[in-house]
Amino acid sequence: MEIKTDLFLGDCENELKKLSDNCVDLIFTSPPYADQRKNTYGGIHPNKYVDWFLPITEQLFRVLKPTGTFVLNIKERVVNGERSTYVLELTLEMRKQGWLWTEEFIWHKKNCYPGKWPNRFRDAWERLLQFNKDKKFAMYQEAVMVPMGDWAKTRLKSLSETDKTRDESKVGSGFGKNISNWLDRDMAYPTNVLHLATECNNKNHSAAFPEGLPEWFIKLFTKEGDTVLDPFMGSGTTNFVANRMKRNSIGIEIIPEYYEMVKNEVHPVELYLLEPKTKYEKTQSERRIAIR
């Protein structure tokens, strides 16, 4: 099976228009959060965020297959002592576009950013909003099952050592209580809470999320040979993981430095490049170059 990685350099909304309808099985992305990453992405004001994002979700709706899934990793920031509401508003507006808000997964960030404030604790979670076009969508639950033999170990591992210490310090939390219920099973299904640490010691590139995050959703919502799209590619984590898992992938990035970096790191045999017309003066079909 030949696996392709198509990379687009340019504005997300514009580049998406070059994709045909119903061609993507999974969209997994983490857009720039409002007023964050100002130094790189310029920062969208919380009040403008929904207006900025809706034209993009409209394109995403178009390119997603009817059986496909859109997973949006996002978290609202604190402004003036209060959580911004743009994620809530965005969800409501996306439903008006036809999206179904199927589920909300929680990414529990085991090693969240430190800090202390008089009225707030550390923020240790982010949203993973699942949207679909149709009530019927592809889902391969078995692919993310946890082997039962390792269940206790894995489950305990999912709660970090620190969490365990804290559990034991509580009275009667009895974590091992229900393990006996599972002894006669081989595999267990996971829940909608994911326990993952952020990757903070990656020298080359600092990804917004760990590889385990897209990996889990790629397993769950696609099979080999399917196509994964990340319209805010960044350092390309989604695309690298998709490639490794034998899924085709499409990445869109507006910052040339990131685009170049990903382009150079994707395994050449499996890379297709689509650069802006202005750069090479080629037609769209000509611009699809397979490097071998």
Added chain:
Amino acid sequence: MEIKTDLFLGDCENELKKLSDNCVDLIFTSPPYADQRKNTYGGIHPNKYVDWFLPITEQLFRVLKPTGTFVLNIKERVVNGERSTYVLELTLEMRKQGWLWTEEFIWHKKNCYPGKWPNRFRDAWERLLQFNKDKKFAMYQEAVMVPMGDWAKTRLKSLSETDKTRDESKVGSGFGKNISNWLDRDMAYPTNVLHLATECNNKNHSAAFPEGLPEWFIKLFTKEGDTVLDPFMGSGTTNFVANRMKRNSIGIEIIPEYYEMVKNEVHPVELYLLEPKTKYEKTQSERRIAIR
């Protein structure tokens, strides 16, 4: 210190009107979830939920002290394959009433019940929405500190140079300067993700949440002698915990069976009853009976 537990039997909105302004330090409650089925307890249709709840939150706003906090335990149900949006809408509408949406805590239900659906995993989390009247509110962070991770033990031996230089070089957020402040620290501040198991072995009453949940928020947002309100008392978990923790509490319950059950279980010395006027034909002040 004399600790009182005031119980009201009746409709939540009506009973709340009997309370004076700014008299409550913490509101902790888990309202009946929206339900399509009619004629069940709390069988409010998802489409009507916001309209039904807003008059109640208006009263809650009135009775809460300016320094007080409202913690709402809620989770939207799945209706027709989709998550209902009433919690999102409620949050937005409450802000129009003057509430500040300060924070959203996650209750990770470690032992949620097994189950299998073709397009959905087990729901292992619920929201704990924190609302305030003012940016300044009472918060006792030290009361909920947790054991620090093991890393601290080894960390303290070294006092490496980088810890100091990082601050001097001013590279983003620093660790450095005041390492001596926490040299002997063995406790850390928690995050906004709570790991608690549901209580499944409670014979008498099936509580919506484990005692650890109100306990944590009562520790965090009140001190001894303060007043806690649960406008949807149910089996009285909030009130029992508050009482044990030497906080006054108020409970409102519309179902007589629940009301009677809680009334009989609260320690008599500390119980004040406020029953509907129609039942005993007494004035409000007369109805305040201390049983000793």
Added chain:
DNA sequence: GTTCCGCATGAATCGATAG
């Protein structure tokens, strides 16, 4: 080979000060 231990760093937030 394990285990241990040092270490960089991460979608942060608040309050004060400056333009």
Added chain:
DNA sequence: ACTATCGATTCATGCGGAA
């Protein structure tokens, strides 16, 4: 008044080198 910048504060993790 209103926005922009800056300093102060704080944990946990996985990697890699050492024991």
